[in-house]
Amino acid sequence: MKITRVETFLAPPRWLFARVETDEGVVGWGEPVVEGRAEVVRTAVQVLSEYLIGQDPLRIEDHWQVMTKGGFYRGGPVLSSAVAGLDQALWDIKGKTYGQPVHQLLGGPVRESVRAYAWVGGDEPAEIREAIAAQTEAGFTAVKMNGTGRMGPLASRADIRACVLRAETAREALGDSRDFAVDFHGRVSPANARRLLPLLTDSAPLFVEEPVLPAHHHALSDLVSASNIPLALGERLFAREEFLAPLQAGVAVVQPDISHAGGISELRRIAALAEAYGAQIAPHCPLGPVALAASLQVAFTTPNFLIQEQSIGIHYNKAAELLDYVADPEPFRFVSGSLLRTDRPGLGVQVDEAAIRAADRNAHAWRNPVWRFDDGTFAEW
Numbered sequence: 347m348k349i350t351r352v353e354t355f356l357a358p359p360r361w362l363f364a365r366v367e368t369d370e371g372v373v374g375w376g377e378p379v380v381e382g383r384a385e386v387v388r389t390a391v392q393v394l395s396e397y398l399i400g401q402d403p404l405r406i407e408d409h410w411q412v413m414t415k416g417g418f419y420r421g422g423p424v425l426s427s428a429v430a431g432l433d434q435a436l437w438d439i440k441g442k443t444y445g446q447p448v449h450q451l452l453g454g455p456v457r458e459s460v461r462a463y464a465w466v467g468g469d470e471p472a473e474i475r476e477a478i479a480a481q482t483e484a485g486f487t488a489v490k491m492n493g494t495g496r497m498g499p500l501a502s503r504a505d506i507r508a509c510v511l512r513a514e515t516a517r518e519a520l521g522d523s524r525d526f527a528v529d530f531h532g533r534v535s536p537a538n539a540r541r542l543l544p545l546l547t548d549s550a551p552l553f554v555e556e557p558v559l560p561a562h563h564h565a566l567s568d569l570v571s572a573s574n575i576p577l578a579l580g581e582r583l584f585a586r587e588e589f590l591a592p593l594q595a596g597v598a599v600v601q602p603d604i605s606h607a608g609g610i611s612e613l614r615r616i617a618a619l620a621e622a623y624g625a626q627i628a629p630h631c632p633l634g635p636v637a638l639a640a641s642l643q644v645a646f647t648t649p650n651f652l653i654q655e656q657s658i659g660i661h662y663n664k665a666a667e668l669l670d671y672v673a674d675p676e677p678f679r680f681v682s683g684s685l686l687r688t689d690r691p692g693l694g695v696q697v698d699e700a701a702i703r704a705a706d707r708n709a710h711a712w713r714n715p716v717w718r719f720d721d722g723t724f725a726e727w
C-alpha cells in the first residue's frame with residue numbers, strides 16, 4: 347500500500363482537517379492544527395507530504411521519526427502539530443486496514459468509557475451557577491472554567507477575591523461528589539499564582555490548569571509546594587522531553603493535545619513518562635471530531651488517564667461545532683458525562699466529507715483575541 351494524496355481543509359470555527367489517501371482506497375483523517383495559525387500548519391503539512399507520498403502508510407513510527415527529526419531545525423507548535431495530524435491519519439489507515447480500532451493496536455482497552463468534562467463560561471457567580479446546572483442536568487460529573495479574566499502581574503484584592511468566589515460558587519453548585527477544574531490559562535503571574543492557590547484549597551478543585559505560562563515553569567516546584575491542589579499543564583508543550591521538568595517539579599496532571607504534541611504516537615509516550623512520576627493525563631482537546639476520536643483511542647488504552655477535554659458547547663466555538671462534521675454522532679453521545687468505547691475500525695469516527703469540503707470553500711481565518719489592560723499594555727488572553 348502506498349500514500350497517494352494528502353489534502354487539507356480549513357473548517358470553522360478554527361480547525362484544519364487532513365485527508366490521507368492510499369492506492370488501495372483506504373483513507374485516513376487527522377486534525378493538524380494550531381488554533382489561530384491554521385494556514386501555517388496547512389503549509390507545513392504540504393511540505394511534509396512531499397516526503398509521505400509514495401510511502402507505505404503502515405510504517406508510522408519510521409515516518410514519525412523522519413517527519414520530526416529529518417530536518418536540522420525541529421520542534422515547535424507548527425511542525426509538531428503538522429506531524430500530529432498526519433500521525434492520526436496514519437493510525438486511522440492502519441486501523442481500517444486491519445479492521446481494528448486503534449486502541450486494540452496499542453495493546454487493547456483498559457476501560458469501557460472515558461470520563462469527560464464540559465466547559466462553563468460566565469464571569470459572574472450567578473452565571474456560573476446556571477451554567478453548572480445545565481451541565482449537570484446533561485449528565486456531566488465534571489466541569490472546567492476559567493479562573494479569571496485579565497489579571498495584572500500583582501492582582502488587586504478584588505481580583506483575587508473574585509477568583510476565589512467563583513471557585514466557592516462552583517463547589518457549592520456541584521456538591522462534594524462532582525468535580526470542577528480551574529484554568530488559569532497562563533493569565534496569572536507566578537506571584538499571583540502563589541497567592542491564589544492557598545486561597546482555593548477549601549473549594550478543592552480537581553486541578554488548577556496552566557498555573558503559569560510555560561515561560562515561567564521555573565516557578566513550578568514553588569507552586570506545587572504552595573498548596574495541596576493538584577497542578578495540571580501541557581497544552582502548550584509539544585514533545586515528551588518538554589514534560590520532563592514539570593513532572594520532576596511535581597505536577598500531578600499533564601495535558602498534551604493530540605493535535606499539537608506529535609499525535610497518537612507521542613501522546614502514548616508522554617502518558618508513559620507521566621506514569622513513571624505517578625502523574626495522570628487529561629488530554630487537552632478544544633478541537634473537532636477527528637482529534638477527539640484520536641484522543642479517545644489513547645484514553646481507552648492508557649492506565650493513567652484521568653479525564654478528557656472536549657469542545658461540544660465550548661464558549662470559543664461559535665461558527666460551527668464538532669457534530670457538524672460527522673456523518674454519525676453515536677461515538678460522541680455522552681452517557682452520564684462519559685463517552686463509551688466502540689470497536690469501530692481506525693479512529694472510530696465517520697467524518698462528513700461533504701461538510702468538510704464545503705467548509706473549506708469559505709475558509710476561516712480565526713485569530714485569538716488580543717487583550718489589553720486599561721493603560722493600553724498587552725494582557726495575556
Ligand SMILES: [Mg+2]
Nearest residue numbers: 529531555581
Ligand atoms: Mg487550558
